[in-house]
Amino acid sequence: MRETQLVLSNWKFKACQEQEWMEAIVPGCVHTDLLRNGIIKDPFYKTNEHDLQWIDKIDWEYETHFDVNDQLFNASTIELVFDGLDTYADVYVNGHHVLSADNMFRTWKANVTSMVNAKDNVLLIKFRSPVQEDLPKIEKLGYNLPASNDQSELGGLGAQKISIFARKAPYHYGWDWGPRFVTSGIWREARLEGWSGSKITDVYVKQDQVNASKASLTVDVEIESEHEWNGLVKLSAGGQTWEQAAHLKQGINVIQLPVEIENPKLWWSRGLGDAHLYTFTAELCKDKELIAAKSVRTGLRSIRLVRDKDEVGASFYFELNGVPVFAKGANHIPNDSFITEVTDERYRHEIVSAAESNMNMLRVWGGGIYEQSVFYELCDEYGILVWQDFMFACSMYPGDEAFLENVRLEAEENVKRLRNHPSIVLWCGNNEIDSAWAQFDEKGGWGWKKEYTSEQRAVIWADYEAVFHDILPDAVEAFAPGTQYWPSSPLISLSGDINQHAHPLSAEGDVHYWGVWHAVEPFENYNLKIGRFMSEYGFQSFPEYDTVMKFATEQDLALDSKVMRAHQKNGDGNRLIKEYMDIYMSEPKDFPAFLYMSQVLQAEAMKMAIEAHRRSMPYCMGTLYWQMNDCWPVASWAGMDYYGKWKAMQYYAKRSFADTMLSFDKTDDGVINIHAVTDLLESLKGELRLSLYDFTGVLIKQETTQVSTAGNSAAIVSSINELEWLTGCEANRVVLYAELTQGGKLIDSKEHYFVKAKEQKLTSAVIRISEVEGSNGTSFALETDVLAKQVWITAEHEGMFTDNFFDLIPGVAKIVEFRLRESGEAASKPAAAGKVQARSMIDFLAEGK
Structure with missing residues (x-):
């Protein structure tokens, strides 16, 4: 093998204007390095966030000294490779400027063969302040672009929204669940790579046609060669091998190997079968000598987004290996404000929690990052489908030539990096921008348009279309052909008129329903406002007492305390939780009790929503609540807090996402319907027992019926008259209990109460x-x-x-x-x-x- 590498370590850092260097950890960022050196206090404690906004206003530099071993030093090509630089950086090797970076989401490389010495090399990286870099761009543009979640005032910038100029994680500038920490640093691995002759740079397994009897594939092996020569490419997977003669020219070559696998083991999402993975290994040989090798892992499956017209609109569901899949899951945000603090174990905890909660999909939301490789590897292993957003959210973006080219390169690289993951089933252009701007509805959207002249509007929308209707879909088509692209979530369809923009009752496309929460609509509206695919909806709660005490003291335990307000990023959040609690729940005895009650309130809301969506299949074929996780300890919509602790909602979701589930609903005329919902493909046959108990455990009434439904369906399996069952009972002192059994084994059980929680006589x-x-x-x-x-x-x-x-x-x-x-x-x-x-x-x- 003629490749070798050196991972760069032993870093130090300082503010550019300072003299004294401090130890740094790479991957990392300025904030975490300052914390480890005792320069700043815990950013998440109390209101410390507010005192740390100076960090993003100054320039920082990182330096390391390194030697190069003989094998690396003698390589004919030596490249300096950064998997991630955050964000505006100038890189110097032994005093030579070798590259300037301006995108956190791209890999940065420089050929440093002629600059590297065997001993005593110095690598210096100067990070320019993202604030100072981007503030002049507002003046040049002449107006602010909308960026609803950019907490510019907290950052000392007044109304100047700069987040839209930097190709960096949008949530770093604050969100309605996250703090404002605008980081700088080396956030992914930095290394030297040496190679001679030829190397394999990429292996892409293109799945042309896959079914249970045969997988027809084209495997593209990308080879970079320093000179022209003839060799052989060998490919192996699943005990089979294929070979292809390769005439290599100087530069980049792509050798295509047609591959057929008879009776392949298919990759299935959780609940439908085994998430089987194949390892494809490509070897480049000259005569019988191995020159280079590279392996990739993928699962063989057919996937398509089905949007067929029907009598009410159009479907929106994912078909995996010919099977319609009801998507069950949540929206994923970055697991930390400081991404490099997320260990592989924390990723594993999140993905295993999703699998244990009976989920089969996570949406990687567009205000965070293109996730670390381990995230997708775990989704591949656990059969979790991934809806992948590009990193754009809730903002309008500039459209100058440099910005558009930067986005194009970012999109191409990330699609190429992630395309072998069988878990990724959709690339989505952005989060909520189409519906926020609402180009074709003068009265629609979030009120953004009224801030601009008609000329400005035309430019802003043209810039939007350049990114989301041209550059991003072109990247998906070119580098992951056959993968579905969806321009914006939510969206009805790309119609170019008022029918493009989603609303809570859209009969096609996907829906974000926020009437419950933001508009203080009753929970019961979850039963009414159901779209074809519910890609966002949610309700907030506080984390548990032990988590709150990680950032607060006993003196801070009040809804309107400075600390509790600082750890509630949604302006109306605390008021809304209290308002809904007054509607549905009894009064808690103290603040720790309020924390518990907020979790139960959230859980009950999400149970109502999830089950309403699942009962509505096949009309509705997806339910992804907001949100899976937290990036710091905070009151939020998450089902799991920052420390990975499951809230009440996560346990409720586990039950409501069960592969086979019972669910109740009541009609306006007093009929209680009992639904059986199953995602399993075999038909459901069993026994349903309904029991009416009073709160002391006395059995008042019971009936048993045989139930039978088709697989992968939802159906009403029993209906009862509420008045008849409540005759002689007090509605606030009884509970209806349903049990579904098969062969004496309990498949699911569910309680139904006849009055709100606050009216129940406990x-x-x-x-x-x-x-x-x-x-x-x-x-x-x-x-x-x-x-x-x-x-x-x-x-x-x-x-x-x-x-x-x-x-x-x-x-x-x-x-x-x-x-x-x-x-x-x-x-x-x-x-x-x-x-x-x-x-x-x-x-x-x-x-x-």
Whole structure:
């Protein structure tokens, strides 16, 4: 092999105007390096964010000294490679300027063969302040472009929105769930690469036609060669090999190998089958000598976005290997404000949590980053489909020649980098910009257009079309042909008229429904406002008490305290949580109780939405709530807090996303329908038992019916008259309990209450927790003397329970297991919980409530 590399380490950094160097960690950023050196305090603690806005106003520099071993030094080509520089940087090797970077999302390379010495090399990188770099661009443009979530005032910039000029993670400038930390630094690996003769630079497995009987592929092997010569390319995968003679010219060559695999093992999303992965290894040989090799991993599958016209509009669903898939999942944001702090373990925790929550899709939202490779590798392994946005969100962007060219190169590189991942099923141009600007609806959108003259509007929209209707789709078509491109989320279709822009009742395209939350519409509207694919909707809650105490003190525990307001980035957020809580829930007894109640409130809202969407299949074929995760400890829409702790909502989502699920809804005339929803392909046959209990556990009424539905469908399997079942009962003291069994095995169960939570007459419950015999402290049975709602169990040791925040009916025992995921492990394993505590809703209510 004629390739070698040196990963660059032993970095130091300083502000350009300072003299004293400090230790730095690469990959990293200025903020994390300042923190490790004790120069700044924890950015996430209290209101420290506000005191750290000076960091992005000054220039910083990073330096390392290195020697080069003989093998690398003697290579005929030596390249300096940065997988990521954030963002405006000038790079010098031994005093020579070798490159200038201006895009966080691109790889930067320079040929440094003639500049590198065997010993005592100096590499210096000067990062220019993104604020000072981009402020003059507003003056040059003559007006601000819309950027709703850019927290420019917090950053000391008044109304000057600069985030739109930098090709850098938009959320760094603040969002309505995230802080404003405009970072600089070397955020991905930096290295020297040496090679001689020829090297394989890329292997692309193009899936021309894939089905259960045969996979017809074209494998493109890209080779860079220093000279012209004849060789042989060998390809191997799944125990088969293929060969192709290769006449190589100087420069870049692409050798195409036609490949057929009989009866391939297909890649399936979670719940439908095995996410089987093949490794394709390409070898470049001269005579019998191995010159270069490269391996890639992919899954063989056919995927298409089906948008067929029907009697009400047009479908919007993903068909995997010929099977319509109901997409279940959430929107993913970066796991940290400082991306390099996210370990592989944190990524694994998120993706395994998605799989354990019965999800099959995550949307990589456009205000973050094109994720690290490990994220997509884990999605490939766990069968999690990925809706991938390009990194544009909630803003209009400039359209000068340099900006457009930068975007083109960014798009081409990232599509090429990610195209072998079977998990990626869609590239989407941006988040919410089409509907925010609403070009074809004078009264529509977010009010942006009225700030501009008609001439300015024409330019802004033309610039939008250049990026999202030309450059990005061209990149997908050229570098990942056959992959679907969707211009903006949400969108009805690219019609070029008023019918383009999505709304909550769109009968085609995808929908972001925010009437619940922003418009204070009732939760019940989730049952009414259902689109063909619900790609965003959500409701906020606070993290649990232990998480809050990581950034606050007891004195800060009030909704309107300075610290709690600083950790609530949605201006109306705390008021809205309180307003909705007053509508649906009883009064909490104190602030820690309020935190718990906010989680239950959020969970109940998301349960109503998810189940309404799933009951509506095949009209609706996707439900992705906002949002999966957090980038710092905060009140937000996340189901998992910054520390990876599942909120009540995550447990609810796990139940509502179950592959086979029961769900209730009630008609205006008092009929309660029980739905069975299954994503499994085999038909569903079983027994449905409905039981009416009072809150003390007395069985009042019961009926059993046989149910049968087709696979991959939703159907009403039973209907009852509410008045008949409630005859002689107080509606606020009874619960309807449904159980679906197959061959005596419980498939799913669900409770239905006849009044809102605040109207239910709860009494103090005694919850008995007993260790399951022979489980060695890992499994527990929970029972109660009276109805216990939203039972929250906590353990002495670290780990999590298989279920939580559930209702306990007297006489109906619940078994839970405590689990822990060891570092690097694919799945959680039973673990000893230590002391276990259980509390329920009644324990958090104010006296007399």
